[in-house]
Amino acid sequence: MMDKETFIEKLNELLAEEFEVDIQTIRPEATIKITLAMDSLSFVDLIAVIENDFGVKIPGQELKELKVFSQLYDYIYEKIQKG
Numbered sequence: 001m002m003d004k005e006t007f008i009e010k011l012n013e014l015l016a017e018e019f020e021v022d023i024q025t026i027r028p029e030a031t032i033k034i035t036l037a038m039d040s041l042s043f044v045d046l047i048a049v050i051e052n053d054f055g056v057k058i059p060g061q062e063l064k065e066l067k068v069f070s071q072l073y074d075y076i077y078e079k080i081q082k083g
Contacts, residue, residue: 007080008073010053018049028070035069054080 002010016023019036026035036042043063050056056079066072 001080004073004077007054007077011050011073011076014049014053015046018045026069028068028073030069031067032069032072033067050076056080 012023012026015021015026015036019038019042021036032038032046036046038046043060047058047060047063050058054076056076058075058079062075066075
């Protein structure tokens with residue numbers, strides 16, 4: 001079981017690589033959609049990264065409700081904890 005800080009670092013690395021953005025721009029208070037320059041296809045990519053690397057399924061509608069990275073971290077980490 002990884003701690004939350006390690007989880008956040010890993011997720012940020014994956015997102016920076018997948019969306020080709022500077023990892024420094026991925027901060028808890030940053031807006032996901034703007035930071036990752038997301039369009040509708042990007043949401044599919046984001047869901048795939050999370051499912052493949054963390055085994056967490058996120059319904060698309062729930063993902064769209066997560067506006068900033070801190071919400072995304074909390075959501076995924078909580079799902080990991082519940083197994």
